[in-house]
Amino acid sequence: MPHRARLVHLPPRRGRDLCHQAFRQTLDVLRITDEALEDLCCECPRLPDLDSLVLRALDEMTLGEPQGRTRSPSHVFLVHARQDEFEGMLYRASPQGFRPVAPPIRLTADETHAFSVDAEDVTVSNYRDEGTDLEAYQARFHPEVRRLVGEPIRNYVSYRVAGDRPGAIIAFNYPDRATRYEAQVLAALAVTLGTVWTLGSRVAQVEEAFVYLIGALARASEANDEVTGDHIVRVSRYCEVLARAAGYPEGEARVLAYSSQLHDVGKIHTPRELLRKPGPLTPAELALMQEHTLHGEKIIGTSPRLAMARRIAGAHHENWDGSGYPRGLRGEEIPREARLVKIVDVYDALRSPRPYKPALSHEQAMEVFTAGDHRTRPDEHFDPELLRIFRDIHEEFRRIHAEIQPW
Ligand SMILES: [Fe+2]
Ligand SMILES: [Fe+2]
Numbered sequence: 001m002p003h004r005a006r007l008v009h010l011p012p013r014r015g016r017d018l019c020h021q022a023f024r025q026t027l028d029v030l031r032i033t034d035e036a037l038e039d040l041c042c043e044c045p046r047l048p049d050l051d052s053l054v055l056r057a058l059d060e061m062t063l064g065e066p067q068g069r070t071r072s073p074s075h076v077f078l079v080h081a082r083q084d085e086f087e088g089m090l091y092r093a094s095p096q097g098f099r100p101v102a103p104p105i106r107l108t109a110d111e112t113h114a115f116s117v118d119a120e121d122v123t124v125s126n127y128r129d130e131g132t133d134l135e136a137y138q139a140r141f142h143p144e145v146r147r148l149v150g151e152p153i154r155n156y157v158s159y160r161v162a163g164d165r166p167g168a169i170i171a172f173n174y175p176d177r178a179t180r181y182e183a184q185v186l187a188a189l190a191v192t193l194g195t196v197w198t199l200g201s202r203v204a205q206v207e208e209a210f211v212y213l214i215g216a217l218a219r220a221s222e223a224n225d226e227v228t229g230d231h232i233v234r235v236s237r238y239c240e241v242l243a244r245a246a247g248y249p250e251g252e253a254r255v256l257a258y259s260s261q262l263h264d265v266g267k268i269h270t271p272r273e274l275l276r277k278p279g280p281l282t283p284a285e286l287a288l289m290q291e292h293t294l295h296g297e298k299i300i301g302t303s304p305r306l307a308m309a310r311r312i313a314g315a316h317h318e319n320w321d322g323s324g325y326p327r328g329l330r331g332e333e334i335p336r337e338a339r340l341v342k343i344v345d346v347y348d349a350l351r352s353p354r355p356y357k358p359a360l361s362h363e364q365a366m367e368v369f370t371a372g373d374h375r376t377r378p379d380e381h382f383d384p385e386l387l388r389i390f391r392d393i394h395e396e397f398r399r400i401h402a403e404i405q406p407w
Contacts, residue, residue, distance in 0.1 A: 043307045044255045045207070054078065054193065059097035073157075073171035073182070075149050079107065080167030080197060090148050101148050122183045126155040149173070159186040163194035164201045211258050214309070218261035221268040225275045230404050231348055232261045237400045238344040245393050246340065246386060259309035260341050263316045266296030278355040290325045293317055311335040316342050321380040339383040343369075343390050346376060351401050362398040366391075 058076060072093045079088040086107040091098035127137040134152050141153055155178035158170045169186055171178075215236075219229045239260040243253035267275065270292050274285055281289060296313030300306050315329060315338035322330030350365040360368070369378050369391065378387060390397075 043304055044249075044251045045305065054196065055091075055098060058091060058189065072174075073178075074151075074173040075101070075171070077145055077170040077172070078167065078193065079170070080161065080165045082165075086167065088142075088145070090145060105142070105144050107142060121160045122187070123156075123158040124178050124180055124183050125157075126177050127153075128177075157182045157186055159183060159190045161190045161194045161197070163198035165197040167193075167197070169193065210305075214258050215261055218265060221262075221265045224270075224272040225264070225267055231352065234348050234400055234404045235263070235341070235344055236261050237404065238347065238397055239341060241393060241396045241400070242340055242344060242386070242390060243337075245389050255308055256312075256337050256340070259306070259312055259337070260344070262296065262300060262306075262309045263312050263341050263345060264292060264296065265299050265313060266292035266294065268299070269295040276355065290317070293326045308337055312338050312341050314338070316345060318342070319381045320383055323380065334383075336383070336386075340386055343382055343386055346381075347390075347397055348401070362394075362401065366394055 074093055076091045076093075076098060077088050078091070079086050088105045088107055090101045090105070092101050127134055130137065134154065137154075138146055138152060141149075146153065149172060151173070153172050155174055156170055156172045157174070157178045158168055161167045161169060169190055171182065171186060174182055215232065218232045222229065222232060236257045240253050240257035243256045244250075248256060270289060274281065274289055277285070293314050293316070297310050300310040300313055302310070312335070314326070315334050318324035318327065318329045318334040318338065320331060320334070320339070322328050324334075347365055347369070350360045350368055351362070353359040368376050369382075369387070372378055
């Protein structure tokens with residue numbers, strides 16, 4: 001629903017203050033949008049922190065007023081649609097700005113008292129003008145809101161918030177009276193909130209689609225392989241727990257988890273007969289197979305959002321001692337996330353049946369990580385620190401493997 005501005009008649013000084021306020025709010029919206037976009041266009045994107053943006057916008061509403069002219073309400077209630085119901089958050093004014101009073105309150109559509117998300121844009125109400133007594137006036141407000149405000153509500157201004165998550169701002173108990181001037185200040189806040197909420201929900205949708213497509217591409221590329229889609233899911237889960245245990249910040253562990261799914265995406269170019277060949281590969285076949293790392297890098301491309309996926313695809317077969325492929329990198333030359341995926345990938349390969357070998361139990365797989373076998377030499381192939389962390393949390397791997405079985 002488009003936002004409709006309303007004309008009000010104000011004394012010149014107030015009109016000028018209001019223009020400044022609206023201008024500041026517009027700049028704030030632009031700055032918030034810009035920061036959110038910057039946070040998204042990097043390797044480890046962060047979704048905008050809506051709560052702190054809302055608080056900032058609220059504080060600007062009153063703390064930004066010229067000294068001595070502050071007309072702050074005692075409480076502000078922000079309500080937005082959430083599936084079939086509404087969620088409201090009550091904030092109390094303090095010298096430091098507005099602070100949340102309690103956890104969010106859930107409201108059904110007929111509990112939305114004193115505001116409407118589909119009727120008037122703005123309501124300005126003072127109980128004295130309504131021909132009612134103060135006690136009867138309280139019935140307009142949700143009982144939980146009344147309880148949390150903790151004093152009789154004498155006036156309020158409600159402004160509708162338009163956008164993807166429609167809602168309303170209701171400000172209670174202005175000193176003396178609520179007027180149209182307060183409503184115009186709220187209008188600026190309503191525009192800011194509408195933008196922030198819409199931006200937040202669209203960003204979340206795009207992010208969800210992005211992560212989904214990565215998984216879909218990974219599954220599609222493994223269609224010819226002897227492994228099944230559950231390998232990808234398990235690798236992603238193992239990576240997340242190992243990354244957390246290895247000290248990756250939460251956001252990076254999440255990026256690592258979804259990026260790891262593309263480690264073998266280059267196998268889309270590997271001939272199917274090779275992927276399913278039961279016996280050992282000839283040197284020429286082996287060289288062809290090893291090219292999946294380079295194909296993976298090419299497929300993933302150079303987007304900063306996929307930089308980690310690219311590093312993993314290119315280096316997950318490098319060995320700590322330099323004996324791996326495709327570049328023979330050694331030690332810390334190998335990107336850390338690729339060293340981590342290598343451990344995870346080997347563990348899952350050992351636990352899975354192949355045309356040329358049965359699946360190992362968790363204990364047998366852990367034995368390979370200690371003593372090695374004809375293909376794996378733990379001390380030479382793996383990052384020693386990550387190997388130690390993996391051994392510390394190996395029970396998590398057993399649990400994930402038991403949880404995610406072939407389709
Ligand atoms: Fe691979
Ligand atoms: Fe794999």
